[in-house]
Ligand code: NAD
């Protein structure tokens with residue numbers, strides 16, 4: 075039975091109970107799209123759907139499924155006939171990918187192939203894909219433009235690059251196929267109402283969740299990985315982008331994908347570089363007390379400095395990041411302190 079042949083255009087959101095996916099579901103629903111989440115909940119929980127409903131007034135459709143399960147994905151597409159998919163589902167730890175590369179190629183590459191096969195069952199694929207700025211590797215020039223050479227330094231980054239290449243080949247073979255590949259810089263923050271944020275299973279390796287743990291007393295001090303980089307204060311510089319800005323960019327990207335075929339690759343960042351110590355200070359302001367930190371050795375594989383050229387996103391999506399670092403820290407801290415929020419870092 076086809077569930078939704080009419081009604082609002084339905085978007086299949088793989089990984090939709092995850093961090094970026096859940097915020098995007100809120101924005102998609104608020105923009106008038108129907109949402110069908112497909113997630114195997116290996117790094118999230120079904121409870122996120124209630125948080126999405128509490129904010130947007132509607133609970134997305136949900137299928138617990140692994141994106142690598144060809145029969146399950148085909149059945150979902152046959153049943154619901156989504157007009158497009160946003161493909162978040164995947165694994166994302168750089169360090170783990172070095173230890174267990176096959177897990178990364180299996181989840182990220184095989185999962186993408188299976189989803190694409192399902193999405194082409196009833197016509198040409200229409201897809202927005204979650205890629206990462208990590209595909210660039212060590213930058214030759216800054217800000218990073220989309221045409222910069224790709225030299226990812228981990229299996230995670232290479233798994234994203236491989237999928238980007240597959241998507242480009244698909245669009246060459248099928249002129250009606252439509253793909254928007256989004257290269258995220260450093261997503262942080264939470265929904266401003268406090269009920270939705272980053273709730274990974276286990277202790278995350280990223281800076282912002284660690285700041286939250288220190289601010290709330292779950293960790294004694296932040297370890298800052300190196301202060302001898304060629305940057306203004308010696309700590310690494312990144313382009314932190316608020317997850318709500320990212321979510322809004324996905325609505326624009328899915329509209330673009332639905333409007334015109336072809337492949338587009340777009341950076342999603344603010345264009346501003348922020349050092350680790352600047353983020354520590356901003357978070358201390360948000361939580362109202364200083365955050366203890368210690369300088370430790372550099373973390374293997376860290377690039378000193380990179381940030382996006384956001385011009386193409388502005389041109390193609392009409393999207394510019396609007397939220398600054400203090401809003402990112404305020405919203406992250408509010409999420410940690412909201413009693414109804416689903417989990418909090420660590
Ligand atoms: P997340 O782990 O919070 O969300 C991913 C979701 O996908 C989870 O709900 C997980 O349960 C689900 N999932 C994983 N493997 C699956 C599978 N095989 N089948 C079905 N569901 C599966 O991660 P996120 O931060 O929301 O990232 C979303 C996407 O964005 C990922 O593809 C990630 O690589 C990419 N990305 C994230 C960042 C970041 O810093 N958060 C940066 C760049 C790119």
Ligand code: UFG
Pocket residue numbers: 166167168206207208258259260261279280281282284296297298299300309310311312350373376
């Ligand atoms: N850092 C610390 N202490 C910590 C954690 C991080 O000093 O406890 C530093 C890192 O050395 C780095 C900066 O904070 O200089 C940011 O580190 P993150 O781990 O938060 O983010 P990365 O830039 O290393 O990578 C993130 C995601 C990748 C994604 C990339 C895209 O983890 O998946 O952004 O730009 F690909």
